[in-house]
Amino acid sequence: MSDEQTVLIAGMGPAGLVAGLILTRAGIPVRIFEAEEVLPTDLRASTFHPPTLDMLAELGVADLLVADGLKAPTYQWRDRMTGDAATFDLGCLEGQTAYPFRLQCEQFKLTRVAAQMLEAEPLATLQFGWAASTVTQDEGGVTLTLSAKDGTTRTERGAYLIGADGASSAVRRALDIPFEGFTYAEQWVVASTPVDFAETIPNLAPVTYTADAEEWFVLLRTKDLWRVLIPVAEDADAEEVMSDAFIEAKLQGIAPHDGPYPIAHRTIYRVHQRVAETYRVGRAAIAGDAAHINNPLGGMGMNGGIHDAVNLAHKLVRVIQDGADADAMLDHYSKQRRAIAEEYVLTHTHQNKQVIEEKDPDKRAAHLARMKEVAATPDALLAYVRKGAMLDAVEKSMAVDPA
Ligand SMILES: Cc1cc2nc3c(=O)[nH]c(=O)nc-3n(C[C@H](O)[C@H](O)[C@H](O)COP(=O)(O)OP(=O)(O)OC[C@H]3O[C@@H](n4cnc5c(N)ncnc54)[C@H](O)[C@@H]3O)c2cc1C
Numbered sequence: 001m002s003d004e005q006t007v008l009i010a011g012m013g014p015a016g017l018v019a020g021l022i023l024t025r026a027g028i029p030v031r032i033f034e035a036e037e038v039l040p041t042d043l044r045a046s047t048f049h050p051p052t053l054d055m056l057a058e059l060g061v062a063d064l065l066v067a068d069g070l071k072a073p074t075y076q077w078r079d080r081m082t083g084d085a086a087t088f089d090l091g092c093l094e095g096q097t098a099y100p101f102r103l104q105c106e107q108f109k110l111t112r113v114a115a116q117m118l119e120a121e122p123l124a125t126l127q128f129g130w131a132a133s134t135v136t137q138d139e140g141g142v143t144l145t146l147s148a149k150d151g152t153t154r155t156e157r158g159a160y161l162i163g164a165d166g167a168s169s170a171v172r173r174a175l176d177i178p179f180e181g182f183t184y185a186e187q188w189v190v191a192s193t194p195v196d197f198a199e200t201i202p203n204l205a206p207v208t209y210t211a212d213a214e215e216w217f218v219l220l221r222t223k224d225l226w227r228v229l230i231p232v233a234e235d236a237d238a239e240e241v242m243s244d245a246f247i248e249a250k251l252q253g254i255a256p257h258d259g260p261y262p263i264a265h266r267t268i269y270r271v272h273q274r275v276a277e278t279y280r281v282g283r284a285a286i287a288g289d290a291a292h293i294n295n296p297l298g299g300m301g302m303n304g305g306i307h308d309a310v311n312l313a314h315k316l317v318r319v320i321q322d323g324a325d326a327d328a329m330l331d332h333y334s335k336q337r338r339a340i341a342e343e344y345v346l347t348h349t350h351q352n353k354q355v356i357e358e359k360d361p362d363k364r365a366a367h368l369a370r371m372k373e374v375a376a377t378p379d380a381l382l383a384y385v386r387k388g389a390m391l392d393a394v395e396k397s398m399a400v401d402p403a
Helices: 014-025 050-057 063-066 107-119 170-173 242-254 301-322 326-356 361-376 378-388 393-395
Strands: 008-011 032-034 070-072 074-079 086-087 102-104 126-127 131-138 139-145 154-158 160-163 179-193 207-209 219-220 226-232 265-276 284-286
Touching: 008 014, 008 154, 014 032, 014 107, 014 301, 032 154, 050 301, 050 393, 063 107, 074 361, 086 361, 086 378, 102 107, 107 126, 126 131, 131 170, 139 160, 154 160, 160 170, 160 301, 170 284, 179 242, 207 265, 207 361, 219 242, 226 242, 265 326, 284 326, 301 326, 301 393, 326 393, 361 378, 378 393
Parallel strands: 008 032, 008 160, 032 126, 074 207, 160 284
Antiparallel strands: 070 102, 074 086, 131 139, 139 154, 179 226, 179 265, 207 219, 219 226
16 A cells, blocks of 8 residues: 555544544555644543444444443433423334444544554554644545644654544634534533532433523533533633533532532533535545534434544545545535535534523423323334434444445
């Protein structure tokens, strides 16, 4: 395999590393560049859906994550005012996936293990401290310019380029791809604590979405911590809402605890719903947050990004090794995965946002009553859980070859 068949990848997040693993394991050389000096370990996604685990199992990664994570067999919609809950049991997916549960596991555990596996692959080169900046293309390949923090620049040449460099993707900007959508008004605060909310909140599932007119919240259990997501005002002062006093008051409001809550991590961010106008230009394609970003209600951002990476990497294998038509394959990738981001991921996560913040108590009660009926009706439960677990989205959008 010559250098001209090398795939360049910008970004060592879940999307870039998963694409790198599939390509090298298929015998295709990859060079992966990460802007940071080390792999980021900040508090980000923590949910792996069943079909994502099925995909990661093919790379020998899923069981390592399962061993290092927490199996969540159920998730819930709750009402803050009434304490009422509808609980969905993912056990109904038995037989449709090898992993009939949500795996609660921090995304840095995936990137850490995937990077280690790639370090051991002779066909992979991983380089830290190099940020993708500009992209030029000709008939024979793609040239990527990289910059170091000290201002040094250099170029790399490859047959194809994957821009997996996150929401502010330099590759997407270099390709001049519009990233339309909107930003939610409020800011989102995430805090994590070792205090066990299940001891104070009765009948609490490991993943819960609690609706309220003013103070909705999400509780997510990971192996060692509970993570709490709450909205704060658009103009809230970041220092104030990240303070011990503010977070303590919010957590005590969610579940009274004897003594102050120890806080393990805290972060604040703004949330967007955006999808790129196209996922490919010539020999360059974008994947993951570079291509689509959405709110975390449903845990679909990282999962969708991994699905992009798997789809794109398998198509590049067909192009490079089997001589499949590159234009047709990359257009197919863009069409399949863009449609699923727009019609499914953005729609589903935005609907979740509307439900969780519903101001009318009657509408909230009606939604919960519907959800309880779904949870108690096997066919309806399976259909609902398949959608939430992204199985339907995967079934529609992962065919490698165009029909
Ligand atoms: C603060 C925050 C909290 C989040 N919380 C949740 C959550 O609770 N639940 C959920 O489902 N999702 C959450 N997400 C979204 C989730 O983390 C992303 O969907 C997921 O990380 C996307 O993976 P990715 O590989 O596409 O991009 P990323 O994980 O962003 O990886 C991109 C990588 O590229 C690197 N990079 C950036 N620019 C360049 C460049 N020019 N050249 C080379 N490398 C570059 C970055 O350093 C990074 O390592 C959160 C995101 C953020 C930012």
